[in-house]
Amino acid sequence: MGLDWQELYAERFRFSQESPLGNVLRYGELPDMISLAGGYPAAELFPAEAFREAFDRVLATDAKVALQYSSAEGYLPLREYLVDRMSRFGIKSSPEELLITHGSQQGLDLVARLFVDPGSLVVVEDPCYVGGLQAFNSYEARYVAIPTDEEGMQVDRLEAALVDGQLHPRLIYALPNFQNPSGSTLSLSRRRQLLELSHRHRIPILEDDPYGELRYEGKKLPSLKSMDSEGNVIYLGTFSKILAPGIRVGWVVAPEQVIRRLLDGKQAADLHTSTLVQRATYEVCRQGLLDGHVAKMRPVYRRRRDAMLRALTEQFGSGARWSRPEGGLFLWLQLPHVVDSDAMLQDAVAEKVAYVPGSAFSPSGEKNSAIRLNFSSSTPEQIEEGVRRLTRVASRWQEKLAEGKGPALRVNLARAA
Amino acid sequence: MGLDWQELYAERFRFSQESPLGNVLRYGELPDMISLAGGYPAAELFPAEAFREAFDRVLATDAKVALQYSSAEGYLPLREYLVDRMSRFGIKSSPEELLITHGSQQGLDLVARLFVDPGSLVVVEDPCYVGGLQAFNSYEARYVAIPTDEEGMQVDRLEAALVDGQLHPRLIYALPNFQNPSGSTLSLSRRRQLLELSHRHRIPILEDDPYGELRYEGKKLPSLKSMDSEGNVIYLGTFSKILAPGIRVGWVVAPEQVIRRLLDGKQAADLHTSTLVQRATYEVCRQGLLDGHVAKMRPVYRRRRDAMLRALTEQFGSGARWSRPEGGLFLWLQLPHVVDSDAMLQDAVAEKVAYVPGSAFSPSGEKNSAIRLNFSSSTPEQIEEGVRRLTRVASRWQEKLAEGKGPALRVNLARAA
Numbered sequence: 001m002g003l004d005w006q007e008l009y010a011e012r013f014r015f016s017q018e019s020p021l022g023n024v025l026r027y028g029e030l031p032d033m034i035s036l037a038g039g040y041p042a043a044e045l046f047p048a049e050a051f052r053e054a055f056d057r058v059l060a061t062d063a064k065v066a067l068q069y070s071s072a073e074g075y076l077p078l079r080e081y082l083v084d085r086m087s088r089f090g091i092k093s094s095p096e097e098l099l100i101t102h103g104s105q106q107g108l109d110l111v112a113r114l115f116v117d118p119g120s121l122v123v124v125e126d127p128c129y130v131g132g133l134q135a136f137n138s139y140e141a142r143y144v145a146i147p148t149d150e151e152g153m154q155v156d157r158l159e160a161a162l163v164d165g166q167l168h169p170r171l172i173y174a175l176p177n178f179q180n181p182s183g184s185t186l187s188l189s190r191r192r193q194l195l196e197l198s199h200r201h202r203i204p205i206l207e208d209d210p211y212g213e214l215r216y217e218g219k220k221l222p223s224l225k226s227m228d229s230e231g232n233v234i235y236l237g238t239f240s241k242i243l244a245p246g247i248r249v250g251w252v253v254a255p256e257q258v259i260r261r262l263l264d265g266k267q268a269a270d271l272h273t274s275t276l277v278q279r280a281t282y283e284v285c286r287q288g289l290l291d292g293h294v295a296k297m298r299p300v301y302r303r304r305r306d307a308m309l310r311a312l313t314e315q316f317g318s319g320a321r322w323s324r325p326e327g328g329l330f331l332w333l334q335l336p337h338v339v340d341s342d343a344m345l346q347d348a349v350a351e352k353v354a355y356v357p358g359s360a361f362s363p364s365g366e367k368n369s370a371i372r373l374n375f376s377s378s379t380p381e382q383i384e385e386g387v388r389r390l391t392r393v394a395s396r397w398q399e400k401l402a403e404g405k406g407p408a409l410r411v412n413l414a415r416a417a
Numbered sequence: 418m419g420l421d422w423q424e425l426y427a428e429r430f431r432f433s434q435e436s437p438l439g440n441v442l443r444y445g446e447l448p449d450m451i452s453l454a455g456g457y458p459a460a461e462l463f464p465a466e467a468f469r470e471a472f473d474r475v476l477a478t479d480a481k482v483a484l485q486y487s488s489a490e491g492y493l494p495l496r497e498y499l500v501d502r503m504s505r506f507g508i509k510s511s512p513e514e515l516l517i518t519h520g521s522q523q524g525l526d527l528v529a530r531l532f533v534d535p536g537s538l539v540v541v542e543d544p545c546y547v548g549g550l551q552a553f554n555s556y557e558a559r560y561v562a563i564p565t566d567e568e569g570m571q572v573d574r575l576e577a578a579l580v581d582g583q584l585h586p587r588l589i590y591a592l593p594n595f596q597n598p599s600g601s602t603l604s605l606s607r608r609r610q611l612l613e614l615s616h617r618h619r620i621p622i623l624e625d626d627p628y629g630e631l632r633y634e635g636k637k638l639p640s641l642k643s644m645d646s647e648g649n650v651i652y653l654g655t656f657s658k659i660l661a662p663g664i665r666v667g668w669v670v671a672p673e674q675v676i677r678r679l680l681d682g683k684q685a686a687d688l689h690t691s692t693l694v695q696r697a698t699y700e701v702c703r704q705g706l707l708d709g710h711v712a713k714m715r716p717v718y719r720r721r722r723d724a725m726l727r728a729l730t731e732q733f734g735s736g737a738r739w740s741r742p743e744g745g746l747f748l749w750l751q752l753p754h755v756v757d758s759d760a761m762l763q764d765a766v767a768e769k770v771a772y773v774p775g776s777a778f779s780p781s782g783e784k785n786s787a788i789r790l791n792f793s794s795s796t797p798e799q800i801e802e803g804v805r806r807l808t809r810v811a812s813r814w815q816e817k818l819a820e821g822k823g824p825a826l827r828v829n830l831a832r833a834a
Contacts, residue, residue, distance in 0.1 A: 002648040003619055005675055008587060010534045010556070013678055025488070040486055048480030051693075055472040063465030067661035069457055071442070102519050102665075106687040113555060117427045118535070134685035138530060139427070170425060202420055231419040244484035246692035248519075258422055261430055268551035269686065270523040275663035276468075277691060 011118070012140050024345070027354040034386035037354040039180065039329055040377040042304075045297055046244050047289060054283035058276065066276040072266045073259070074100025074251075075278040081285050082237070082251055089212070090226030091235065096256045099263060102273045104210060104238035104250035108135035110265045111206050111234055111252070115170045116141045123172040125153045127332070127361035127370070129180045129208065132173050143363040144169055150323065152176060152186030155193045162201050169203050176224060178211040178328025181361045181372035185326055188221055195224060198232045208236045213294050215327035216302035231255050239281060241329070242294050249273065249281050301329070307380035308373065311387035317395060322373075329376040332358075335369045335394055338401045342367050344393060353389035428535070429557050441762070444771040451803035454771040456597065456746055457794040462714055463661050464706060471700035475693065483693040489683045490676070491517025491668075492695040498702050499654070499668055506629070507643030508652065513673045516680060519690045521627060521655035521667035525552035527682045528623050528651055528669070532587045533558045540589040542570045544749070544778035544787070546597045546625065549590050560780040561586055567740065569593060569603030572610045579618050586620050593641060595628045595745025598778045598789035602743055605638055612641060615649045625653045630711050632744035633719035648672050656698060658746070659711050666690065666698050718746070724797035725790060728804035734812065739790075746793040749775075752786045752811055755818045759784050761810060770806040 006014070028035035058066050073079070079095040086093060101107045108131060116122065118140035124132065126145035136143075144167060146158045153174060161167055174194065176186035186194070198205050207224045225235040238250035252262060266272065284290075308331060312322050319336035333355075335341060341357040348355060358370030375383055423431075445452035475483050490496070496512040503510060518524045525548060533539060535557035541549065543562035553560075561584060563575045570591060578584055591611065593603035603611070615622050624641045642652040655667035669679060683689065701707075725748060729739050736753035750772075752758060758774040765772060775787030792800055 002672065003621060005621075005672065005678075008621065009531055009678065010537070010587075012534075013531055013681070038486070043481035043485050046480055046484040048476055048484065051480065051484065052473060052476035055476065056469060059465055059469035059472065063463055063468070064460035065663075067463040067465065067468065067663040068460050069455070069657075069662045102687045102691075105685075109686050113427070114430055115425060115427055117429075120427070131685075131688070134681075138682065138685045170427075204420060204422075204425065240486075245486045246482075246484040248687065248689070248691045255419065255422065261426065264430070264551075265555065268522075268548075268555045269526050270519045270665065271548070272665075274519075274665045274691060274694060277694060 032352050034382050035354040036373045036386050037356050050284045054280040058279045066279050070275040072263050072272045078278050078282040093253045099252045099259050100273045101250045103248040104236045105131050107236040107252045110262045112136050112139045113265045121169040123169045124363050127181050130360045145363040148182050152184045155190045172205045175208045178325050182332040183323040183325030183330050205233045210238045210241050211328035218326040247277050304375040307383045308375040311384045315391040333371050337369050339369045339397050341371045348393045351389045351393050353386045450769050451799050452771040453790045453803050454773050467701045471697040475696045483696050487692040489680045489689045495695050495699040510670045516669045516676050517690050518667045520665040521653045522548050524653040524669045527679045529553050529556045530682045538586040540586045544598050547777045562780040565599050569601045572607045589622045592625045595742050599749040600740040600742030600747050622650045624650050627655045627658050628745040635743040664694050721792040724800045725792040728801045732808040748790050750788050754786050756786045756814050758788045765810045768806045768810050770803045
């Protein structure tokens with residue numbers, strides 16, 4: 001007889017569920033499935049040849065260094081390249097203020113590790129990026145969940161929550177551009193207001209910006225980091241959406257003293273990010289491929305977004321509403337409030353279409369009637385067919401519920417913006 | 418004026434020092450320095466061409482998948498390969514019991530995350546691998562530090578500590594083969610005794626085995642994992658020492674239910690290990706390169722170890738003692754007890770030789786008179802010259818101390834085995 005492992009686990013694991021995304025993403029591998037679930041970039045756009053040449057060059061000329069251990073902060077030329085690139089977007093930094101991470105998910109983990117004690121309050125958007133919740137849950141955070149609308153986090157509500165000085169959040173987590181999952185973008189006036197709150201209440205902001213360069217219409221808004229006069233903002237960037245996620249390279253920008261402590265966390269977490277991958281990524285970047293590559297991606301993704309919006313308009317009946325993202329990979333579909341989008345998923349999978357139920361993005365984990373739809377990794381034709389299938393399933397559910405036959409959603413929906 | 422960041426950090430960071438290794442490893446980059454400090458494998462032995470061909474093949478034939486997101490548990494063919502390879506060493510497992518990590522340091526982090534609450538007790542060897550201490554410190558562990566001798570952890574002492582049932586450690590952390598930093602190997606009888614304690618007191622063992630294949634003499638001993646009849650052992654393996662550390666690929670073997678929770682931690686930590694690197698590593702492995710490669714490394718490292726032992730014997734005076742490792746990368750040099758090896762390091766660096774002071778490996782962080790010497794990353798000539806320089810510095814310190822001039826070490830040295 002073996003150990004009772006369950007009783008040996010740390011508190012942070014005893015009450016947590018298994019990851020909400022794991023199973024959903026696996027549906028994408030089933031035959032004939034149209035998966036609108038993942039957050040995958042379009043694989044056919046990956047600059048495969050550029051990577052092939054880059055790895056070849058690095059391994060032909062510099063293998064002894066590239067295959068060896070290296071320092072936790074990351075490859076200096078890559079950090080210098082990123083400092084320079086970000087300066088074009090108004091973010092001033094130095095290589096000492098930048099740390100290379102194993103994807104931006106690791107940036108979330110390292111920042112949570114540095115700021116979150118068990119029970120610490122973290123301000124999050126509701127709905128919130130699931131990876132952010134997973135990172136904060138690892139350190140037993142509690143949440144101040146602020147609803148979002150088409151202009152992003154409702155900062156007024158945060159202001160109201162902070163006004164009496166009773167709450168002392170350790171961190172404000174914000175994904176201002178084309179938020180995952182809602183697709184909404186924080187307006188300029190709310191950006192100013194959020195920074196003002198950060199300064200007044202002395203709360204750092206963690207700005208997560210994986211999609212900032214993927215804007216398909218409308219005017220580019222400045223990042224919180226670039227607007228911040230007091231150095232309160234920690235910024236997360238990643239190559240996952242502008243180059244390729246399979247390499248796992250992201251970065252954190254923060255004041256140098258914060259980077260030094262994040263470095264201690266990085267060493268404890270995994271010593272450093274792959275020396276070889278960092279060098280090859282730098283090879284890909286230094287030839288100036290990135291701007292042209294992103295310029296090629298935007299119209300493709302825009303067409304896919306448009307196809308999804310069109311299909312929803314043409315096919316979805318009354319009672320459903322959806323966001324109209326100006327960029328990014330996702331939109332947020334709000335079904336009639338009685339539909340439990342977790343329960344409906346099995347039917348959708350039977351109909352060969354997959355999505356992520358809104359509960360995955362709920363800071364409290366409660367079930368709801370929203371779903372996240374991805375439009376970057378399917379063709380316009382697949383999207384149209386996927387939405388058609390989804391419409392069939394949703395209509396069936398609405399009818400069943402109208403006849404009093406189905407399991408109606410019975411949770412508090414006040415938070416649904 | 419900016420934030421007072423220091424007061425915002427989580428408890429786990431407020432009292433911890435900056436990483437003890439960062440600066441020491443940087444000495445290796447100074448001109449004419451002979452660094453015996455790092456734990457670096459010999460870069461001239463890296464199978465650079467095999468990696469070059471592997472990355473080229475993967476990117477030429479399978480880039481769309483290799484550059485995309487993938488699942489947290491890792492690439493199935495690589496897991497199957499590792500299951501098969503480990504079975505040759507007596508470790509029975511299945512792909513569902515194996516998780517690919519971003520180096521084995523991440524294995525340490527994920528296991529600590531799963532088992533360690535603030536204040537939890539972890540049994541460690543004293544001296545202990547510094548990366549293990551960093552991982553456990555991240556989760557605010559306290560230590561039951563068990564001294565080591567030439568047969569590894571003094572398991573009798575652990576038995577005595579556990580006998581009255583007052584201590585309830587969450588985990589026993591052991592590095593049984595050619596331990597980092599001591600170079601000692603846990604004897605077969607102590608392996609049996611340690612497993613017996615694990616079974617009787619129901620404490621899981623975390624077996625860290627980066628050097629097991631690097632034995633230069635003596636009889637190979639079975640791993641704790643292979644001897645364990647009750648499934649109490651979690652095993653960490655890595656490609657860092659048998660292939661290359663710059664790729665950052667390691668693995669964890671554990672009961673399937675434990676792997677499932679480690680997977681939740683892995684997703685929160687960094688989603689998954691680089692898809693591309695896993696596939697290329699598998700390409701390198703599946704052609705059967707590994708056995709021949711390790712067979713090539715052993716005699717090279719053995720010569721370097723022999724050179725270091727010979728130089729120490731020829732040059733070091735009385736009062737110093739050192740371990741005689743049968744494998745691995747390190748030996749442990751015990752200077753006369755009044756010498757503070759932290760204080761002596763500056764003199765050594767001025768003399769152009771670097772080492773890691775024993776305090777880095779002390780669970781309590783206390784200064785002591787031991788130093789860790791690496792023999793894998795320098796040629797026999799460099800090792801001979803490095804030991805010569807070290808001897809000069811140490812002699813000078815002994816003389817100064819004998820004359821009452823230097824700062825003698827004033828800490829409790831009872832733990833020095």
